[in-house]
């Protein structure tokens with residue numbers, strides 16, 4: 001039996017129900033109802049938003065109107081309609097967009113999101129769009145996909161541009177979230193030279209744009225700048241322990257030099273920069289085959305295959321849910337903090353424990369859906385080179401300067417992600 005939206009009750013770390021994500025910080029309101037966001041990434045049979053049932057009649061009326069113009073071929077969505085009386089032509093795409101906030105022009109920001117078709121970027125785009133801002137996505141679709149943001153294509157506040165950030169790009173904007181860079185090891189190691197080029201030249205180009213337009217610039221750096229850390233948990237003042245010539249160096253050193261560039265532009269040219277050091281993040285729209293531990297485990301368990309743990313399973317990781325990250329990124333962007341800020345969830349799990357938790361949740365969701373789960377095995381394989389043993393953020397700075405801390409428990413986030421992958425699987429997407 002499919003789970004209905006009313007059955008999805010999400011409790012935060014303090015046991016309070018999560019009905020909205022976001023908050024007001026530094027005069028910027030980032031709060032939106034969780035159901036609106038869910039309707040963009042979870043399939044309809046899991047969530048029915050109030051608006052979708054309320055507007056059924058309206059929907060039929062609109063369809064009838066379009067059918068009248070299109071002589072019944074409603075499936076062919078875009079139409080050009082000639083109006084002889086006014087000698088004009090109108091175009092329709094039949095696109096329906098979720099309502100977005102109507103902001104006064106003085107409050108509406110023109111936001112550029114590079115890498116906006118990727119996992120993190122698309123959630124940031126959803127949030128900024130629902131909040132009523134004007135969003136331009138710049139992406140070369142290397143690891144991202146148009147489908148992650150296709151629900152906004154055609155919206156007057158939205159623009160999607162295919163562009164590689166290693167080439168310069170000109171646009172007028174107020175804020176730049178610079179996310180473009182492959183983030184998972186198989187993807188960033190696929191073409192190591194391109195990864196370091198994207199990190200260096202891409203960041204150089206986008207900082208140049210920020211300098212010209214006086215836009216505020218936020219870079220999505222990473223906990224990988226700490227390498228295999230000798231300090232635990234890692235505060236922002238820790239300089240890291242990175243192998244500069246290993247297989248992960250194209251990404252780790254790429255992000256380190258990207259940070260260096262950001263501070264160079266800040267000191268020399270006064271560019272207003274923000275540096276987010278993001279720790280492991282997971283959530284819907286993560287590529288199921290990108291080799292990251294969360295997606296690997298869920299997909300294997302859903303398929304009834306053995307779950308693979310690399311190493312002996314005692315290495316620890318912390319995982320943050322995507323909505324917490326988006327809250328943190330928006331808060332940082334709108335704050336005055338120019339020092340690096342760790343954004344991550346400090347709840348630490350051994351990979352072995354985590355595999356068991358995922359297995360448990362997958363079984364629960366299968367039971368909720370009236371299926372009989374089959375217990376899968378957890379198997380151990382050798383650890384890849386340079387894989388850090390321990391990684392946990394010290395988020396004291398984020399708490400102090402942004403008044404931000406993670407709200408989502410790992411379990412709650414995983415449940416949502418399992419539902420998402422399960423729905424994708426049912427549609428043949430996995």
Ligand SMILES: NC(=O)c1ccc[n+]([C@@H]2O[C@H](COP(=O)([O-])OP(=O)(O)OC[C@H]3O[C@@H](n4cnc5c(N)ncnc54)[C@H](O)[C@@H]3O)[C@@H](O)[C@H]2O)c1
Nearest residue numbers: 115117118119120140141142143144164165180181183281
């Ligand atoms: N997801 C995490 O756990 C995590 C952790 C730390 C840092 N980050 C950082 O956050 C950002 C987003 O990560 P993600 O998980 O969404 O990864 P992702 O691979 O899903 O998204 C990256 C996006 O950038 C685009 N891109 C890559 N190279 C490009 C180029 N040269 N020009 C234009 N677009 C390009 C890709 O097509 C994709 O849409 C990355 O900068 C990553 O380093 C992510």
